[in-house]
Amino acid sequence: xxxxxxxxxxxxxxxxxxxxxxxxxxxxxxxxxxxxxxxxxxxxxxxxxxxxxxxxxxxxxxxxxxxxxxxxxxxxxxxxxxxxxxxxxxxxxxxxxxxxxxxxxxxxxxxxxxxxxxxxxxxxxxxxxxxxxxxxxxxxxxxxxxxxxxxxxxxxxxxxxxxxxxxxxxxxxxxxxxxxxxxxxxxxxxxxxxxxxxxxxxxxxxxxxxxxxxxxxxxxxxxxxxxxxxxxxxxxxxxxxxxxxxxxxxxxxxxxxxxxxxxxxxxxxxxxxxxxxxx
Amino acid sequence: xxxxxxxxxxxxxxxxxxxxxxxxxxxxxxxxxxxxxxxxxxxxxxxxxxxxxxxxxxxxxxxxxxxxxxxxxxxxxxxxxxxxxxxxxxxxxxxxxxxxxxxxxxxxxxxxxxxxxxxxxxxxxxxxxxxxxxxxx
Numbered sequence: 001x002x003x004x005x006x007x008x009x010x011x012x013x014x015x016x017x018x019x020x021x022x023x024x025x026x027x028x029x030x031x032x033x034x035x036x037x038x039x040x041x042x043x044x045x046x047x048x049x050x051x052x053x054x055x056x057x058x059x060x061x062x063x064x065x066x067x068x069x070x071x072x073x074x075x076x077x078x079x080x081x082x083x084x085x086x087x088x089x090x091x092x093x094x095x096x097x098x099x100x101x102x103x104x105x106x107x108x109x110x111x112x113x114x115x116x117x118x119x120x121x122x123x124x125x126x127x128x129x130x131x132x133x134x135x136x137x138x139x140x141x142x143x144x145x146x147x148x149x150x151x152x153x154x155x156x157x158x159x160x161x162x163x164x165x166x167x168x169x170x171x172x173x174x175x176x177x178x179x180x181x182x183x184x185x186x187x188x189x190x191x192x193x194x195x196x197x198x199x200x201x202x203x204x205x206x207x208x209x210x211x212x213x214x215x216x217x218x219x220x221x222x223x224x225x226x227x228x229x230x231x232x233x234x235x236x237x238x239x240x241x242x243x244x245x246x247x248x249x250x251x252x253x254x255x256x257x258x259x260x261x262x263x264x265x266x267x268x269x270x271x272x273x274x275x276x277x278x279x
Numbered sequence: 280x281x282x283x284x285x286x287x288x289x290x291x292x293x294x295x296x297x298x299x300x301x302x303x304x305x306x307x308x309x310x311x312x313x314x315x316x317x318x319x320x321x322x323x324x325x326x327x328x329x330x331x332x333x334x335x336x337x338x339x340x341x342x343x344x345x346x347x348x349x350x351x352x353x354x355x356x357x358x359x360x361x362x363x364x365x366x367x368x369x370x371x372x373x374x375x376x377x378x379x380x381x382x383x384x385x386x387x388x389x390x391x392x393x394x395x396x397x398x399x400x401x402x403x404x405x406x407x408x409x410x411x412x413x414x415x416x
Contacts, residue, residue, distance in 0.1 A: 158321075159318050173312070173316070214377065
């Protein structure tokens, strides 16, 4: 869904034909969508029609997300990123909106979407400040690291990277640190589809048995189950299969640095979840 | 365990800060810097960061109000050793059967915890060590 919504979003930034036509017929251009919320609310959680209605609602309201994104443009964050964040906010708004509460969707959605965009500015503020040189350095290190890992059969060290890239070790340190500062999750990530679950099926049963000896198993299990599939897979491979981050990166097809960030975030979520569980 | 003792070995690095989760990024970036400069491979650097994160989070949640968190790194030829300590009102040792402990033992080569009395309260410590991988010259 997200790919679909995303590409339409960026193309239609100047107001798509659809939304123009809608506007001629009504005040905000979204009135015709309102009944869909009630239809969706009436459907069962698992009804396949729900997904379709949800998709229609998100796609139909895309001009709203684009409009809000445009208000924040020219502030150093790429426009496509803003549209994606706003779209993410819109999706959240569609999911959370309750038509029976008496408010209309727009007055609910606008603050939600704006909040999402503002949060992005806060979280991603480094992306405005990390110099291009460092970002490029970080990219170069990332691809050198993938290449060297292949050759060495393990992750390279900073000195090996320096030799390979003909850089000083200090430069490599700088580049690696820029990677740490990289805003923790890019939006493509938040919106990217899950890993295919075929490869996953075999892993998950194993998590259960592997967790047998763990005394906080009962509180942990629902938290692990709630993780996105890819995060759960990375967690399983690292802590129950004892694969290294480089091996996991290779297996899943993302960079080691990315695995590192996902793993750090997952562990943090589990810790937070366990804490709130104790309260 | 602190500066007042005066002595330190040249390969010892100590960081002392409030036992607050908001301080974790500082500890994390120091860890990364230390492991990078010790020329650990990228997997080991990432593992060390996650382990330090885990150990510190565990202690921060047990820390008495306004307690300090002391982080000591010892870098030697073969390993990086990290000891984190804080004051707690409870004398409970971090559980060795928890998932958090599994995280520590998976990510490092050595993990230990102990508690000692400190006035009316208790000092809780977690220690982890990560050896240099055999690979690089």
